[in-house]
Structures are given as C-alpha cells and as structure tokens.
Amino acid sequence: MSTLFDTTPKAATSPAASPPTGRARIMAISSGKGGVGKTFLSANLAAALAKRGEKVLVLDADLGLANLDVVLNLFPKITLHDVFTHKATLEQAILPAPGGFSVLLAGSGMVEYSRLTADVREKLLAVIQQVAPRFDRILLDTGAGISDVVLYAISLADDVLIVATPEPTSLTDAYATIKVLASQQNRRNIKLVVNQVNRVGDGRVIRGQLQQVVDRFVNPNLSYAIGETPLRLDLLGEIPIDLSVREAIQKRRLLLDWVPGCEAARGIRAVAENLSP
Numbered sequence: 141m142s143t144l145f146d147t148t149p150k151a152a153t154s155p156a157a158s159p160p161t162g163r164a165r166i167m168a169i170s171s172g173k174g175g176v177g178k179t180f181l182s183a184n185l186a187a188a189l190a191k192r193g194e195k196v197l198v199l200d201a202d203l204g205l206a207n208l209d210v211v212l213n214l215f216p217k218i219t220l221h222d223v224f225t226h227k228a229t230l231e232q233a234i235l236p237a238p239g240g241f242s243v244l245l246a247g248s249g250m251v252e253y254s255r256l257t258a259d260v261r262e263k264l265l266a267v268i269q270q271v272a273p274r275f276d277r278i279l280l281d282t283g284a285g286i287s288d289v290v291l292y293a294i295s296l297a298d299d300v301l302i303v304a305t306p307e308p309t310s311l312t313d314a315y316a317t318i319k320v321l322a323s324q325q326n327r328r329n330i331k332l333v334v335n336q337v338n339r340v341g342d343g344r345v346i347r348g349q350l351q352q353v354v355d356r357f358v359n360p361n362l363s364y365a366i367g368e369t370p371l372r373l374d375l376l377g378e379i380p381i382d383l384s385v386r387e388a389i390q391k392r393r394l395l396l397d398w399v400p401g402c403e404a405a406r407g408i409r410a411v412a413e414n415l416s417p
C-alpha cells in the first residue's frame with residue numbers, strides 16, 4: 141500500500157507488495173487501547189531490526205503524549221516541535237538512540253499537535269517524505285485510540301502492526317481499529333503482535349479469534365475489486381508477559397540490551413525475523 145507520495149484514494153494492493161524502491165518501508169505501530177506495549181515494542185523492535193542490518197528510524201507519532209524519549213532515556217534538546225516551527229532542521233532533530241537506530245522525538249511541547257489540522261497533516265507528511273529516502277524502515281509509534289491524528293499517521297504507512305494483549309478490552313479495541321482500517325483505508329493485510337501472553341501459543345489463539353470476528357463482521361461488508369482478497373491478520377509473533385520488561389523500562393534501558401536472553405527479548409527478535417527474513 142503505497143500512499144505516501146500518492147494522494148489518490150487507496151486501492152488495495154497485494155499485501156506482500158514490495159516497498160517502492162529508494163525509500164523506507166513505513167510501518168505504523170498501533171493498538172486501539174493504550175498501555176499495551178506499543179512504545180516498548182517500537183524501541184526494541186527497532187533495535188532488533190538494526191541488529192539485522194537495517195537502517196531504522198522510529199518516529200514518535202504519539203504527538204500529544206509522547207514518551208519514546210523516556211523509554212530510551214534520551215533528553216532531547218531538539219524535537220519534532222522545533223522542526224515543525226522551523227526552529228531546527230530535520231538533520232538536527234534526528235538523534236541516535238541506544239540500540240543502533242535513529243529517532244525523531246515528539247517531546248512534551250506537542251500537545252497542540254494532538255488535533256489533526258491541515259497544518260499538522262502537512263508538517264507530518266513533509267517530515268516523513270524527507271526522511272523516507274534515508275532509511276530502510278521507519279516505525280511510527282502512534283498514540284492509543286483511533287483519533288484523526290492516529291488514523292492519519294497510519295494512512296502514511298505501507299504496513300500496520302497492531303499490538304494487542306489477551307485482555308478483553310485490548311481485543312475489542314484492536315478489533316475496532318482493524319474494522320476502521322479496513323473500511324476507511326481499505327487495508328487487506330494487517331500485522332499482529334500479541335504482547336503480554338501468559339502461555340506459549342496464546343498469540344495464535346488470539347489471532348484466530350480476531351480473524352474469526354473479522355471474517356464474520358468485516359469481510360462480508362467490504363467491496364472487492366477484481367483480484368482483491370478479504371482482510372487477513374498476519375501474526376508476526378507473541379511476546380510473553382515478563383518482569384524483565386518492567387525492570388528494563390524502570391531502568392530506562394532497552395530490554396534487548398538489559399536482559400537479551402529473556403523470553404520477551406526472544407519474542408521481539410522473532411518478530412524482527414518475520415519482518416525481514
């Protein structure tokens with residue numbers, strides 16, 4: 141789904157379509173519900189992908205309540221806010237993060253960007269268009285919910301990764317997000333990571349449950365152009381609930397550096413492997 145440089149209404153493309161050459165593959169990380177692990181996953185997945193040789197940028201697209209800087213223990217002097225207000229160049233705002241990737245942080249001065257005005261649209265699009273040619277992959281760590289800003293950030297991405305946990309509230313929010321993305325953005329392939337699972341295999345079960353609801357209530361209502369297929373959820377992996385995750389976040393360290401051998405770190409590396417085999 142190549143939407144970034146193309147403002148025509150979206151037509152579904154093959155889910156496995158390759159990224160346009162010469163620019164990063166952009167993946168939005170979203171969830172519906174907050175506190176499920178989007179920011180934790182964005183940071184650690186970026187580190188895992190960087191280790192696999194990719195040049196990765198994480199953009200804190202949670203413009204209203206940014207906290208990627210906290211997870212990465214960065215104290216940025218320059219943020220997206222400065223770029224948006226022409227106080228700094230993009231060059232100055234792209235910072236190296238521990239883990240071997242780059243970040244564009246939103247910082248805390250961004251509350252005024254939590255509403256999707258024409259200005260916010262233009263600025264976010266311009267920033268992403270400028271950075272896209274310089275990376276292999278861009279991860280957009282979005283905010284919770286399905287506000288206009290979140291949906292707009294997702295619309296700029298080639299892929300969407302939904303993070304869900306086994307909690308019923310997370311699953312209903314994940315479903316609501318998937319439904320909106322199918323109808324408003326004509327998404328036909330959505331990636332799924334199930335975080336905070338209690339047992340090995342829970343990810344597969346939850347993907348099955350979500351797919352069943354999608355098949356029953358979403359897929360029959362979509363319109364299909366010739367060659368278009370129903371929406372499919374693609375499980376990229378599961379990450380166990382793990383005390384080390386909390387510890388790493390408290391210490392403001394990447395889990396992949398702090399406890400690289402723990403099960404959750406393994407789960408994240410498996411997600412990275414599924415993304416870039």
Ligand SMILES: Nc1ncnc2c1ncn2[C@@H]1O[C@H](COP(=O)(O)OP(=O)(O)O)[C@@H](O)[C@H]1O
Nearest residue numbers: 174175176177178179180336380381382385386
């Ligand atoms: N796999 C996990 N095991 C244990 N705790 C986790 C796990 N993933 C996330 N958490 C907890 O959830 C909290 C919220 O994560 P965060 O990434 O900030 O969520 P979001 O960005 O979706 O709002 C983290 O601070 C951490 O304590």
Ligand SMILES: [Mg+2]
Nearest residue numbers: 178179202207
């Ligand atoms: Mg977050």
